[in-house]
Amino acid sequence: xxxxxxxxxxxxxxxxxxxxxxxxxxxxxxxxxxxxxxxxxxxxxxxxxxxxxxxxxxxxxxxxxxxxxxxxxxxxxxxxxxxxxxxxxxxxxxxxxxxxxxxxxxxxxxxxx
Amino acid sequence: xxxxxxxxxxxxxxxxxxxxxxxxxxxxxxxxxxxxxxxxxxxxxxxxxxxxxxxxxxxxxxxxxxxxxxxxxxxxxxxxxxxxxxxxxxxxxxxxxxxxxxxxxxxxxxxxxxxxxxxxxxxxxxxxxxxxxxxxxxxxxxxxxxxxxxxxxxxxxxxxxxxxxxxxxxxxxxxxxxxxxxxxxxxxxxxxxxxxxxxxxxxxxxxxxxxxxxxxxxxxxxxxxxxxxxxxxxxxxxxxxxxxxxxxxxxxxxxxxxxxxxxxxxxxxxxxxxxxxxxxxxxxxxxxxxxxxxxxxxxxxxxxxxxxxxxxxxxxxxxxxxxxxxxxxxxxxxxxxxxxxxxxxxxxxxxxxxxxxxxxxxxxxxxxxxxxxxxxxxxxxxxxxxxxxxxxxxxxxxxxxxxxxxxxxxxxxxxxxxxxxxxxxxxxxxxxxxxxxxxxxxxxxxxxxxxxxxxxxxxxxxxxxxxxxxxxxxxxxxxxxxxxxxxxxxxxxxxxxxxxxxxxxxxxxxxxxxxxxxxxxxxxxxxxxxxxxxxxxxxxxxxxxxxxxxxxxxxxxxxxxxxxxxxxxxxxxxxxxxxxxxxxxxxxxxxxxxxxxxxxxxxxxxxxxxxxxxxxxxxxxxxxxxxxxxxxxxxxxxxxxx
Amino acid sequence: xxxxxxxxxxxxxxxxxxxxxxxxxxxxxxxxxxxxxxxxxxxxxxxxxxxxxxxxxxxxxxxxxxxxxxxxxxxxxxxxxxxxxxxxxxxxxxxxxxxxxxxxxxxxxxxxxxxxxxxxxxxxxxxxxxxxxxxxxxxxxxxxxxxxxxxxxxxxxxxxxxxxxxxxxxxxxxxxxxxxxxxxxxxxxxxxxxxxxxxxxxxxxxxx
Numbered sequence: 001x002x003x004x005x006x007x008x009x010x011x012x013x014x015x016x017x018x019x020x021x022x023x024x025x026x027x028x029x030x031x032x033x034x035x036x037x038x039x040x041x042x043x044x045x046x047x048x049x050x051x052x053x054x055x056x057x058x059x060x061x062x063x064x065x066x067x068x069x070x071x072x073x074x075x076x077x078x079x080x081x082x083x084x085x086x087x088x089x090x091x092x093x094x095x096x097x098x099x100x101x102x103x104x105x106x107x108x109x110x111x112x113x
Numbered sequence: 114x115x116x117x118x119x120x121x122x123x124x125x126x127x128x129x130x131x132x133x134x135x136x137x138x139x140x141x142x143x144x145x146x147x148x149x150x151x152x153x154x155x156x157x158x159x160x161x162x163x164x165x166x167x168x169x170x171x172x173x174x175x176x177x178x179x180x181x182x183x184x185x186x187x188x189x190x191x192x193x194x195x196x197x198x199x200x201x202x203x204x205x206x207x208x209x210x211x212x213x214x215x216x217x218x219x220x221x222x223x224x225x226x227x228x229x230x231x232x233x234x235x236x237x238x239x240x241x242x243x244x245x246x247x248x249x250x251x252x253x254x255x256x257x258x259x260x261x262x263x264x265x266x267x268x269x270x271x272x273x274x275x276x277x278x279x280x281x282x283x284x285x286x287x288x289x290x291x292x293x294x295x296x297x298x299x300x301x302x303x304x305x306x307x308x309x310x311x312x313x314x315x316x317x318x319x320x321x322x323x324x325x326x327x328x329x330x331x332x333x334x335x336x337x338x339x340x341x342x343x344x345x346x347x348x349x350x351x352x353x354x355x356x357x358x359x360x361x362x363x364x365x366x367x368x369x370x371x372x373x374x375x376x377x378x379x380x381x382x383x384x385x386x387x388x389x390x391x392x393x394x395x396x397x398x399x400x401x402x403x404x405x406x407x408x409x410x411x412x413x414x415x416x417x418x419x420x421x422x423x424x425x426x427x428x429x430x431x432x433x434x435x436x437x438x439x440x441x442x443x444x445x446x447x448x449x450x451x452x453x454x455x456x457x458x459x460x461x462x463x464x465x466x467x468x469x470x471x472x473x474x475x476x477x478x479x480x481x482x483x484x485x486x487x488x489x490x491x492x493x494x495x496x497x498x499x500x501x502x503x504x505x506x507x508x509x510x511x512x513x514x515x516x517x518x519x520x521x522x523x524x525x526x527x528x529x530x531x532x533x534x535x536x537x538x539x540x541x542x543x544x545x546x547x548x549x550x551x552x553x554x555x556x557x558x559x560x561x562x563x564x565x566x567x568x569x570x571x572x573x574x575x576x577x578x579x580x581x582x583x584x585x586x587x588x589x590x591x592x593x594x595x596x597x598x599x600x601x602x603x604x605x606x607x608x609x610x611x612x613x614x615x616x617x618x619x620x621x622x623x624x625x626x627x628x629x630x631x632x633x634x635x636x637x638x639x640x641x642x643x644x645x646x647x648x649x650x651x652x653x654x655x656x657x658x659x660x661x662x663x664x665x666x667x668x669x670x671x672x673x674x675x676x677x678x679x680x681x682x683x684x685x686x687x688x689x690x691x692x693x694x695x696x697x698x699x700x701x702x703x704x705x706x707x708x709x710x711x712x713x714x715x716x717x718x719x720x721x722x723x724x725x726x727x728x729x730x731x732x733x734x735x736x737x738x739x740x741x742x743x744x745x746x747x748x749x750x751x752x753x754x755x
Numbered sequence: 756x757x758x759x760x761x762x763x764x765x766x767x768x769x770x771x772x773x774x775x776x777x778x779x780x781x782x783x784x785x786x787x788x789x790x791x792x793x794x795x796x797x798x799x800x801x802x803x804x805x806x807x808x809x810x811x812x813x814x815x816x817x818x819x820x821x822x823x824x825x826x827x828x829x830x831x832x833x834x835x836x837x838x839x840x841x842x843x844x845x846x847x848x849x850x851x852x853x854x855x856x857x858x859x860x861x862x863x864x865x866x867x868x869x870x871x872x873x874x875x876x877x878x879x880x881x882x883x884x885x886x887x888x889x890x891x892x893x894x895x896x897x898x899x900x901x902x903x904x905x906x907x908x909x910x911x912x913x914x915x916x917x918x919x920x921x922x923x924x925x926x927x928x929x930x931x932x933x934x935x936x937x938x939x940x941x942x943x944x945x946x947x948x949x950x951x952x953x954x955x956x957x958x959x960x961x962x963x
Contacts, residue, residue: 009767018851029840060956062955063956088318089787091791095319096797106419108806218781287788288788326796338889346893348810349893356799726915
């Protein structure tokens with residue numbers, strides 16, 4: 001049904017909502033700061049030309065943290081009512097990792113595992 | 114807007130109604146007609162194959178034409194017949210089973226069906242425009258890059274268009290089942306067909322994107338000069354095999370799970386019993402869906418992935434037998450002790466169990482990687498997948514057609530003809546494919562257009578071809594049945610099988626275009642059976658009669674699909690005769706108009722999408738008075754019928 | 756029931772305007788389902804890219820480590836990350852029933868996205884000029900297909916959001932337009948998610 005019964009919000013409710021939302025925005029700003037920071041570290045690690053075996057897992061780990069922040073905060077996956085979103089995205093990520101690993105390991109004949 | 118009631122509408126009006134409809138019941142009819150047409154086409158191709166192979170050294174079809182026919186048979190049957198027919202039943206039944214007024218996205222539903230129809234037409238136009246694709250339905254890149262002419266291009270572009278439609282429908286059904294269930298219809302009260310549709314829809318969401326990418330790689334290589342599969346430029350054809358089977362294996366579960374769902378409904382209705390082990394069935398469905406993604410490389414054991422990879426995929430494949438076994442035992446336990454009624458759908462369902470188990474057992478044989486080196490590319494494989502797909506999916510489609518025919522058309526197919534059809538189809542099916550197991554083990558390779566005399570293949574191939582003819586006879590009987598029923602047009606009332614257990618059977622037939630005048634209240638699993646046992650068999654309402662919000666019809670889905678159809682031709686002829694093109698099309702005449710057609714087609718599509726986004730589409734309301742008038746009319750009609 | 760109401764007073768604006776109607780909830784669930792499909796779509800692209808990375812026909816073709824500039828990738832990342840934040844702002848103002856500010860932040864998002872796109876086009880033009888093209892090698896094909904598909908998503912997102920800004924300009928906010936804005940913003944965030952993997956896997960690990 002397209003129509004929704006507009007519920008009248010009281011002054012206090014409105015004020016409460018506004019403060020909650022402002023609080024949330026503060027958290028969003030913090031997660032944005034974190035993302036910038038993580039990006040910076042990732043680029044710095046590569047630019048410093050440290051040992052490859054050391055950098056690769058860290059950089060990939062940082063990417064996953066950043067993506068988690070993006071999903072959970074920016075896209076509100078942490079909020080209520082996102083159960084299916086969570087289930088689907090996590091399943092999708094699981095399949096994604098499986099596909100990528102397979103393509104790295106077994107696409108080229110000659111070095112089969 | 115409100116549909117024409119009682120009056121005979123003109124042909125033009127009916128046509129326009131179906132071109133613009135967003136009603137899931139009408140879209141189901143569209144899927145049924147188009148899917149049925151392609152099923153007949155694929156069936157004719159199958160007959161050609163069996164006619165060619167009936168005797169040794171046959172020259173009924175040339176080698177090249179035979180390749181085209183087998184390719185189109187496989188592609189048509191999987192993409193244009195089996196899946197659309199399943200979508201027909203999903204559309205007709207699922208919204209009614211969960212107590213919804215329509216699907217979540219009626220507009221996208223319509224877009225899905227038109228994309229499928231245009232994709233199917235595009236693919237089949239290849240017969241008239243220089244030859245059909247000829248690299249097998251798997252279209253392995255090493256073959257398809259070398260295939261001269263535009264055949265493979267029709268395959269790639271046609272599948273891309275039809276595949277987009279399927280993906281859209283998948284998203285639509287997943288959303289519908291998640292958000293649109295009636296009050297009280299919890300997940301663990303959903304009928305099994307709804308459950309399997311949900312899992313199949315989610316499989317579509319995860320399986321079709323890899324196909325999209327794979328087909329795009331093919332399109333770019335063949336039409337735009339890229340090098341994904343061109344080995345001299347660093348490409349790798351194994352990528353196609355992986356992407357295709359990452360899609361292809363879940364695809365067989367996309368087909369078989371809804372079939373399982375339909376059989377679950379049929380078993381419980383005609384045994385007059387609740388489905389045995391409901392929660393185990395749900396669990397098994399989800400598990401099969403999940404495992405379905407982890408096994409694709411078992412199609413590629415002989416590629417040379419290495420022993421570790423082969424072992425992992427062999428093990429995962431064998432694991433799928435466990436949830437499937439759970440299902441088989443639950444169905445048997447459902448029939449056990451039931452008061453069984455041998456109707457046509459029930460006969461198909463009973464025939465399905467042994468047939469499907471045989472296909473499953475040969476599947477386990479192939480899952481053993483070392484043994485698979487023997488079976489690979491032989492008729493054993495052909496026998497196996499026809500046992501699961503015909504013995505599972507096609508049996509379910511035919512059973513479902515008889516079972517849900519009253520819901521879709523308001524009439525009942527003749528049981529006498531139906532049983533005759535079932536018996537002939539069953540005999541023909543086993544006659545065709547059982548012997549092919551031995552043919553494979555005796556060494557007959559698949560996809561060969563003929564064989565020499567004196568190799569011991571003659572008798573077996575003849576038996577197989579006779580079986581195929583029997584199946585054709587059965588389908589013709591079905592057609593006669595359908596025509597007779599439609600001509601007679603004897604309307605049936607509510608719950609025509611008499612033992613309907615789920616919500617869709619509680620509705621008047623034909624269901625009103627808004628489905629439920631009042632939102633139903635679901636008090637338990639198998640809600641209609643529950644209300645029959647505990648009350649008068651009417652479903653309680655969750656609320657009073659209220660105005661109902663309905664979506665507007667729209668012509669935009671047709672235009673979006675048409676645009677892609679036109680753009681397809683532009684892409685297809687783009688590389689003809691260009692200096693950078695692959696050898697397969699480099700010698701063809703240059704088509705200077707190709708680029709403009711491509712741009713024009715895409716422009717139609719994107720402008721149509723823009724228009725859709727720009728306009729407010731708020732739908733309309735059916736007033737309370739209209740609903741009450743409808744309810745009174747229905748009551749009068751049903752009292753008159755009694 | 757009523758006609759779609761635009762610009763309702765604050766005290767009648769729902770707490771979750773984007774999910775206030777059944778259509779809105781459907782859109783929300785359906786779009787997340789679509790994004791799950793997109794995850795697998797991009798996974799296939801990444802897999803293809805990784806399988807074909809540095810696969811060139813001969814020695815005189817450039818490979819990843821010689822091609823990529825980290826500086827450019829860093830600037831592009833900053834553009835896209837910031838645009839993700841600005842679209843969060845837009846949704847925040849949408850929930851607060853502040854139409855003007857919502858439009859403003861959507862506009863800023865589009866500008867930042869356009870900046871990103873301009874840099875990407877600049878990058879492509881430069882690569883093409885030194886012989887790394889879609890048709891030069893399997894590596895080239897895979898690179899342009901992965902980055903190009905992301906770029907195509909950016910273009911679609913830009914057109915979509917621009918269209919929303921214009922169409923809503925003389926309509927205002929309602930639960931109907933709120934659902935549209937929320938969906939577009941989810942899409943925009945997802946583009947950023949994909950970019951995080953692109954700059955990590957393609958650029959950072961590419962120059963190692």
